Amino acid sequence: MKWVEHLLQRVKPFFDEGGVFQRFHPLYQAADAFFFSSREETRFAPHGRDPIDIKRYMSLVIVALLPAFFASLYFFGPRVLLLLLVSYAAGGLVEVLFAVVRKEEINEGFLVTGFIFPLVLPPGIPLWLAAVGVIFGVLVGKEVFGGTGRNLFNAALVGRCFLVFAYPLAMTRTWLAPDTGTWWQLPDSLAAMPADAVTAATPLGMAARGEMTAPLDLFLGNVAGSVGETSALAILIGGAFLILVGVASWRTITGGMMSLIFTAWILHVASPEQVAPPLFQLLAGGWLLGIVFMATDPVTSPVTLSGKWTYGVLIGFLTVVIRSFSGFVEGVMFAILFGNICAPLIDEAVIRIRVRRYARERIRP
């Protein structure tokens, strides 16, 4: 620990006012804040504070993502690691650039975005595309709005949405069958998908053609799909952890789950050939990854607690509808992005109701 402190002390003059790297002071600040707790003391009451801070908050999300990440390493091999590195490097660059230009601190929120992004990509996607996607996502999804805490859309999903529309072929033909990535193929997989990789259809794609995948395979993750979404088990472990520690809103998740199951059930009963059954909807595709890790992104969901219920319900409903009645086989991404759009509206409705109550309360004897 001491040597880190010494090192930071040693390089400090370079980053301070008048130093060579003065412009990159946010970098130094970020390193300093990463290794050591804040120097600041309280100025106003209450003079002591709760120990929870954003660093802890965000690192818990990363911890919760680890099971899904390891599952994807197991199923798709070392390419996943490469994707993660590319995502962090390219996205981090944008984040640092903006912090330098804006003379602000680097926010911890990026660590989560950079970790989630590779998990929503098809495993066979070329690395440069992953970089393009994360750069677009961080830039347009977050930084133009003013950074973490002010963004309207989930940055990772904005990046993915961009790729889906700009490079539709790469995003739909690079699904790999699980267990295709092996560790000795690492050099091959640098540029693009390995030549001998076996592509496969995703469960949702197969379901659209009327072939159902076994629920157990869906549950364990032995299917094709985005990097992190295939293993329901791993995601559920992460989700349980997030709800347990209180980082993810259980309201959003419960609302979403109930709405998805209910909508799928009703529609499945009404038209079984068009709508897949609830259990399949629950386990297949990106639903679990989306509702557990993306829909619960606090910044882009409604800020009010009752709004979070509505938001979850909306996302669950839209997911089933888009999956069943549109040209896209997967609808989670669009559902969540649409939920992001509606979040301020939902909040406004909640606030309106509250305002009426406050007006009543103001008149008291």
Place this chain on the structure above:
Amino acid sequence: MKMRGGYLPIIPGRPDRNIRDVRVPQRLHLDLIQKGLVYRPTVNDGSEIRFGQPLAVAEIAGGEVSLPSPAAGRVVHERDNDNPGRLHLQVSDSRPVTSGETLPPERSSAKRLRRELAQGGLWPLIWSSVNQGIPPLDGSETPGRIIVNCVITEPFRTRGKVVLNASWQRVLAGLEYLQRLLTGYGVIHLVLTEAYDPLAVSLRNEMAGRAWIHLEHVPLRFPIEHPHVVCRTLRRAHRLPKETTWVLNIQTVAAVGACLAEGYPLHERIVAVGGPGTATPEHVRARIGTPLDAILAAGDRASDRRVLKGGLLQGSPVEADAAIDTQDDAIFVLPRPQQREFMGFAQPGFDRASIMRCFASRLTGAADRGLTTALRGELRPCIACGLCEQVCPVDLLPQVLHRYLYRDAIDEAERTGLPLCIRCGLCTYVCPSKIDLTHQFAEAQERLHEEHRAAAEAEAEHARQEELRKHEKEHREDSRQ
């Protein structure tokens, strides 16, 4: 009763139940500005005064309340480095003397009780739901309900049990007298925590047969002791109509008993001294005006501590020469951070307790030993985690208010309940982005208040002008005729 919101952090340094008597010092310091009241001295420099004689009076609606002398002695004005808002008393005899003019409750009229309480310095300790403050003295307001709160959760104010143990008889007497202030079928609600607590059981036995006493049970969560919150909780739980309600805490009731049944004016307070910075957390019984130096150990006033008056969540730092005033019951000593922690966010956290279940202390139930004056994190934009809404005891949306005030939309904030904020400080305490919400809300409330005052003034001025113009017009018409 069910309480909305609220949260009680586990803080180390909780004082035990024993009470240590602090010797009355040679000199007492009495603040003339206390909790919004400005007292005007009624004694001259150098005059000798008796125990209980009024030192100063303050104007309130419908009368005057006095500040009784906590000891016999001589008034000293220290001219040079004197704080104008302060009286000093050179103590000659510290023994409390009863006035001897007491009447049993059944023979005391409400008018007499009000006068006694005002003279005894106790009236300002009563909270009324009508004006959210001190009730008027002229009897224009008779409460239908009085809430006596024994549950005090702020870390650390003098707890109800400590007061009950120390002055059981006085509390009972105080309740008997307070009952005389109620309307015809008025009720006193005694607010306790658990129903099966031995103290609650003996209280219930004692109160058997008194139909005007109702026992209520509330969860042990801050800020249930806040008069507004307890009043609201009670009304919601029993679906009561809005009627005049007074709130007193248990220590005030004990003092009311001492004043009306035994003839002692308000002269001492039981004060909890606690917090992670103090070596000996304890309760002390101190004469009003005792300087904090006489109460705290020498180490507690060192520069590496911050001493707060009023508890951790609502307290504010004390000045060097602070003394116990008539409403004090909490002194909290908070250490200042000594060194920066290495990668604190990645540690399991056995030594820190948080509202989020993300530290290992959840498993052990440990107290928040890492509590210091540190901000414990970096200032960040609001991420809308919703913790503040979860803990808000008055159903506000602090995160929404913050957003409004951030873009200076004070009118929206006002509509969205900003004036209802009671400044309990919980939202700020739990905020992971370390935003000073309470301070922001308090500032905005001041601004709103100021704006409303200015608007009212302008309106009055406008009305006056209008009146004048009308007069002139009539005058002109008259002269034309």
